[in-house]
Amino acid sequence: MISVKHLTRTFDDFTAVDDLSFEIAPGDVVGFLGPNGAGKSTTMKMLTGFLSPSSGEVKIDNLSMQQNAKMLQKKIGYLPEGSPVYGDMTVFQFLHFIADVRELKGKSKKARIGEVITQLELQSVLNRTVDNLSKGFKRRVGLAQAIIHDPQILILDEPTDGLDPNQKHHVRELIRKLSQDKLVIISTHILEEVTSVCNRVMIIAKGQLRFDGTPTALQQKSRYYHAVSLTLSYAADISGLAEIEGVADMEINRITGQVTLFPEPDTYILGPITNYINHRKLPVDALFVEQGRVDEVFRRITSEEAA
Numbered sequence: 622m623i624s625v626k627h628l629t630r631t632f633d634d635f636t637a638v639d640d641l642s643f644e645i646a647p648g649d650v651v652g653f654l655g656p657n658g659a660g661k662s663t664t665m666k667m668l669t670g671f672l673s674p675s676s677g678e679v680k681i682d683n684l685s686m687q688q689n690a691k692m693l694q695k696k697i698g699y700l701p702e703g704s705p706v707y708g709d710m711t712v713f714q715f716l717h718f719i720a721d722v723r724e725l726k727g728k729s730k731k732a733r734i735g736e737v738i739t740q741l742e743l744q745s746v747l748n749r750t751v752d753n754l755s756k757g758f759k760r761r762v763g764l765a766q767a768i769i770h771d772p773q774i775l776i777l778d779e780p781t782d783g784l785d786p787n788q789k790h791h792v793r794e795l796i797r798k799l800s801q802d803k804l805v806i807i808s809t810h811i812l813e814e815v816t817s818v819c820n821r822v823m824i825i826a827k828g829q830l831r832f833d834g835t836p837t838a839l840q841q842k843s844r845y846y847h848a849v850s851l852t853l854s855y856a857a858d859i860s861g862l863a864e865i866e867g868v869a870d871m872e873i874n875r876i877t878g879q880v881t882l883f884p885e886p887d888t889y890i891l892g893p894i895t896n897y898i899n900h901r902k903l904p905v906d907a908l909f910v911e912q913g914r915v916d917e918v919f920r921r922i923t924s925e926e927a928a
C-alpha cells in the first residue's frame with residue numbers, strides 16, 4: 622500500500638508537484654497521465670525514494686520512504702524515463718549486475734535472469750552493449766531490470782515509449798500479467814494504454830491532481846459518452862434527427878461526413894434514433910453508440926485552471 626500526503630516538490634521558486642494526496646492499494650493498476658511537464662516523473666522519483674519531497678510524505682506499507690528508503694526500495698521495481706545507465710555493459714552483463722544489486726544469488730539469480738530474458742525477448746541482443754541498442758530494446762532492458770527481483774510494486778515511467786506497435790502490445794500484455802499480483806503505476810501519454818491496461822486513472826496538470834477514478838468514469842465525463850454517431854451512404858435530409866426526443870444537439874463532421882447526436886443528460890437515445898431511421902428509411906450504413914472520447918476529456922481537464 623502506498624500512501625501519499627500533501628506531497629510537494631519545488632525547484633527554486635517553481636512548484637513541479639503541488640500538494641498531492643492519494644492512496645494506492647494492491648490490485649490497483651494506475652495510469653498516471655498528464656501533459657509534458659505536469660510533474661509525473663518528479664512524482665515517480667519521490668514515490669521511489671530517488672528524490673526527496675520539499676514537503677509532505679510518501680509511505681509504503683506504513684513506513685516513511687524518507688527514513689526507510691533502502692529497505693522500501695527492495696519492494697519496488699522502477700523504470701525511470703530514458704535509457705538504462707551503465708550503457709557500456711552488454712545486456713547480459715547489465716542483467717547480472719542488476720541481479721547482484723538486487724542480491725539475487727545462485728540458482729534463483731540464474732533463473733530470474735533467464736525469465737526476464739524470455740519475458741522481454743532479449744535473446745538476440747544479449748552480447749550487444751546497451752548504448753548500441755535501438756530505443757525499443759533499451760526500453761525492454763530497462764523493464765527487465767525493473768522486474769528482475771519480482772517486486773510487489775512496479776513504477777514504470779512511460780514503459781512503451783519508443784516501442785513499435787507489436788512491442789507496445791507485448792509490453793502491455795506483460796504489464797497486465799504482472800499486475801495480477803502487484804501494485805502497478807505507469808505514466809503514459811498514450812490514452813489507449815490507460816483504457817487497455819489500467820483500472821484506475823490519475824490525471825495531473827501543473828503538479829496538481831485533477832482526476833482520480835476508473836477509466837469508465839473518465840469516459841463518462843466526455844460529452845461523447847452515449848452519443849450516437851452514424852454515416853449515410855448518400856446525402857439525405859437529416860434535419861429531423863436533431864428534433865428526436867432526448868437529443869440535445871447534433872454535429873456533422875465536415876471531413877468524414879459523420880453525424881453525431883448528443884443525448885440530454887442521463888438519456889439513452891439509441892432506440893428513438895433507430896426507430897426514426899427505419900421509419901424515414903434513411904440510407905444509414907454505419908451507426909454506433911460512442912463510449913466517450915478520453916482525449917477530449919484529457920484536453921479539457923488538463924487545460925482547466927485549478928479550482
Ligand SMILES: Nc1ncnc2c1ncn2[C@@H]1O[C@H](COP(=O)(O)OP(=O)(O)OP(=O)(O)O)[C@@H](O)[C@H]1O
Binds near residue numbers: 662
Ligand atoms: N531537477 C530539476 N530542476 C528544475 N526543474 C525541474 C527538475 N526536474 C523537473 N523539473 C521541472 O518540473 C516540471 C515537471 O517535470 P516532470 O519531468 O516531472 O514532468 P513530466 O510530467 O514527467 O513531463 P514529461 O511528460 O514531459 O516527461 C517541468 O517543468 C520540469 O522542467
